[in-house]
Amino acid sequence: MSDFSRNRHIGLDLARSIAIILVLLSHSRFLTDFPENYFFLTVGAKFGVELFFVLSGFLIGTVLLRQFEAGPSSRVLSRFWLRRWFRTIPAYFSLLFFIWIFFAEFDFLYFFFLQDLIRGNWDLVPVSWSLVIEEWFYLIFPLLILLCSVFSKKNAFLLSALALLLVSFSYPLGEYFACSYNATQLTCFENEIRKSTFRFGSLGLGAILAYMSVKHDLKKIFRKYIRFLVPFLGLSSFLLASFCYQVVSGETDRWFPTSVTLAVFYPFMGCVAVLLIICLYSVEFKFPKFAKDAISYTSITSYSNYLWHMLLFNYLNSLSEGVFSSYLVVIFFVASFLAAGLSYIFIEKPFLRLRDKLVP
Secondary structure (H helix, E strand, O other): OHHHOOOOOHHHHHHHHHHHHHHHHHHHHHHOOOHHHHOOHHHHHHHHHHHHHHHHHHHHHHHHHHHOOOOOOHHHHHHHHHHHHHHHHHHHHHHHHHHHHHHOOOOHHHHHOOHHHHHOOOOOOOOHHHHHHHHHHHHHHHHHHHHHHOOOOOOHHHHHHHHHHHHHHHHHHHHHHHOOOHHHHHHHHHHHHHOOOOOOHHHHHHHHHHHHHHHHOHHHHHHHHHHHHHHHHHHHHHHHHHHHHHHHOOOOOOOOOHHHHHHHHHHHHHHHHHHHHHHHHHOOOOOOHHHHHHHHHHHHOHHHHHHHHHHHHHHHHHOOOOOOHHHHHHHHHHHHHHHHHHHHHHHHHHHHHHHHHHOO
16 A cells, blocks of 8 residues: 555545545444434534535645746646646546446536536435535636736735635525525525535635645644644534534524524534644654555545445445344445545546646
């Protein structure tokens, strides 16, 4: 597994590994005899996806800041898009073609990331809603930087990230308050907000974190304020777990009015994810080689794992009757990690090599 641990940041790999494991744990509860006993795992999945978003905004923001150092240009922009598409499209399209060939199900909107904007249907690939948000972020954020550079080249990146935050938070707020009753608000939350194509809030937070890292040295900030950041992360995580449990269980009016609770739900998760990434990025971890390899493998295959695991889940779920549930959960995890590794080796990695040749 040495290929999976070469020249990587172990702290960020650990963040990505935590995120994918939380998602898998949440879905695996439905393979047990009594999934309601493990309802708390849903809390982890909500945070796991948000952690993915913040981490993506952080990494993509860092790339854009460095590439735009000499000033935004169409050449830099096209290179950025090509490299992103070589990274994300092959594995995703492979999944779509697999479903088309073996299950005779096809929807051309999925190939253009329009399944939410035009139809609002996620049945073909349920997890693709988050990928749609990511791909539109890749498209819109650099264009926004180009637009803002017309007014201020020095602050174009920061202005763009703040603009994304403003739009991403103000639009849902209006949606929440437009709903009069709790039941309607919860429906609105699930259908119109959670999977909204332009829910860029946590990605924007990650981009601002990238700005802090490049411009002000994130590790130095962490060392300076470690006595405050670590305890604050612990307290925030505890409050988030309790708050998130109230939301996913439907008790959204326990602490605040439902509209307020739903409006701050994702921003709160995003902020806790920011704190976690600051800590994981800044701490110098010393793991044994086998642990480092395992974390790196989990991280580098997390994208394929996220894409393919629901197909494996659906198949195992169809076999659940008469099978001891604990075995199914173990099989689910082993099969997901194996499929993710195969997808990385035979799909992602060849295209990444091709990318580095064509768009170095």
